[in-house]
Amino acid sequence: MQTYEPKKWRTDLIIFLDTDNPAYKNPHFFLNDLNCKLENKRKSPQDKPMCSLISYKTLATRNLPKIKKEFDYHFLLDKANIYSDEQVQLKEFYSLLNTNLLDYKYLDSILMAFKGYSYFKLAGYDYLIRSVMEDMVSN
Incomplete structure (x- = not known):
């Protein structure tokens, strides 16, 4: 997280990941160092920047x-x-x-925005910047 930003800005890191993935359950998982948690959710515009996790299963892992x-x-x-x-x-x-x-290939990254839409709206975000990091937590 950045140390300074204008008073009206809030820059959060929101990561969608499969919480059934063994890497997520590893106590040395690198996102723990960033204090990324499922329960980190913005409740007001005054909340400090945070790293939030949202549980998401990729299409490849679903039984479609x-x-x-x-x-x-x-x-x-x-x-x-x-x-x-x-x-x-x-x-x-x-x-x-x-x-x-x-x-x-990139349908999951688009569907994640729909999955998180109700939270984004409730939290009052103005912008969403989407980035895809493939298999960041695999074996």
Whole structure:
């Protein structure tokens, strides 16, 4: 954490990680030196800068169904109203996402922002800078 910043700034480090990973449970885990904890959550704009952890499982570690790779895009646009609030309408749309985006290497880094959105909003953050560090805690 930086030692000085303008009075109205708060620069926090927020790290999404799999808390089931054995590295996280290691007492010598490098994030312990930064006082990074799951319970570190901003409660007011006056809180000092902190390092917060948010539990997140990557898509690769989830048990997601494998779907065939062929997909008729015209069928999707004819059948699904992606602007509808009804979940039934979105089934085909989500099928398309599962089919084509699970192989997108950086999807996890985008989904993390959605996972943390309610906390970001509650904590009053103005900006989010996203960075990807692959396998930082693996073997």
